[in-house]
Amino acid sequence: MTVLALLLAGYSIFCAAALAVLQLRNDSGTRQPFAQTMGLLTLALLAGLQGAHAAWLYADVPAPHERLYTLALFAVAPCFFLFSRELLTPARAQPRPRDAWHALPMLAAFLLPEEAAGPTAFLIGAGYLLWLGHRLLALRPERARFRTEIGLLGTAFLLAIAVALAGMAPGLLPDKRFTALYAIAIGMAFLLVQTTLHQRPQLEAEVQEAAQSAYQHTTLARVDCDAALARLFQLMQTQQLFVDPALSLPALAARLDLTTHQLSELLNTRLGKSFARYVREQRIEAAKSMLCDEPSASVLSVGLAVGFAAQSNFYEAFRDIEGMTPGQYRKLHGPAARR
Numbered sequence: 001m002t003v004l005a006l007l008l009a010g011y012s013i014f015c016a017a018a019l020a021v022l023q024l025r026n027d028s029g030t031r032q033p034f035a036q037t038m039g040l041l042t043l044a045l046l047a048g049l050q051g052a053h054a055a056w057l058y059a060d061v062p063a064p065h066e067r068l069y070t071l072a073l074f075a076v077a078p079c080f081f082l083f084s085r086e087l088l089t090p091a092r093a094q095p096r097p098r099d100a101w102h103a104l105p106m107l108a109a110f111l112l113p114e115e116a117a118g119p120t121a122f123l124i125g126a127g128y129l130l131w132l133g134h135r136l137l138a139l140r141p142e143r144a145r146f147r148t149e150i151g152l153l154g155t156a157f158l159l160a161i162a163v164a165l166a167g168m169a170p171g172l173l174p175d176k177r178f179t180a181l182y183a184i185a186i187g188m189a190f191l192l193v194q195t196t197l198h199q200r201p202q203l204e205a206e207v208q209e210a211a212q213s214a215y216q217h218t219t220l221a222r223v224d225c226d227a228a229l230a231r232l233f234q235l236m237q238t239q240q241l242f243v244d245p246a247l248s249l250p251a252l253a254a255r256l257d258l259t260t261h262q263l264s265e266l267l268n269t270r271l272g273k274s275f276a277r278y279v280r281e282q283r284i285e286a287a288k289s290m291l292c293d294e295p296s297a298s299v300l301s302v303g304l305a306v307g308f309a310a311q312s313n314f315y316e317a318f319r320d321i322e323g324m325t326p327g328q329y330r331k332l333h334g335p336a337a338r339r
Helices: 002-024 033-059 067-088 097-111 114-137 147-167 175-199 203-215 225-239 249-255 260-271 275-293 299-305 311-322 326-333
Strands: none
Touching: 002 033, 002 175, 033 067, 033 175, 067 097, 067 114, 097 114, 114 147, 147 175, 225 249, 225 260, 249 260, 260 275, 275 299, 275 311, 275 326, 299 311, 299 326, 311 326
């Protein structure tokens, strides 16, 4: 168990760094700086916790009993809450002065006796996890779109609840055994999150749009949805707006004389997909035609021509939608395959 805990602790630190880089590369401008900061802080705290676990399990450095470690325990749940709130409750995502209340539990790291601080931190963390579970349940009308992803993230959620419950009963397991289990749980949660993001790279944007539709009253009461969709299809077919790598939800909504909320709801309710997914599908359809009709064009040039900013984004989107790489698609459907 200790060896597995050490391996997953190391993996968690590497994974936290990779996710932090992805956060910092958020060029779409859709994520608020405050939420992005909270996400980065959450990753840093989890990496720090895993570093402390590895140090104690490998070298008997008693970090889990130090105040700095306990402070991280208290801080990680509020930071994750303030990050995920933007995704799950978009209407309430703007930072407010009363958000400072979320820092109050961290004072307990200094005020409570050492033997009570850890269980209290896990108790508070369980409360935040229950909020998260409640918000995820509100997305159940969208579960058909996110069935696999909800299953993976739900497993991570159950792991977190189990650890929180175990942490509230410090005598249940010996210190090192609990630390090893805690390190394993964090590592498994990172693994599940990475697996989910690999399967659906744009999951964050899609969940945000789904949540926006779920938590607000309809914005389409006075919109001719069929006419709006016809205009959208015309713009995509005749002007190929999707080839612009900077195409954004607000820019497309303005072309359709809609608000961003209206366009997001229109795509979610009438087409069953997010803006990000819709644009990727348009780009992939155009790429499929180019791959077959222009056999001399490189895969990179095709991806850039249809609106992808980087080859890696093109490959990820193509695998997500077609289940294969662009090169494999060309071999199966290109001129050579038709001879």
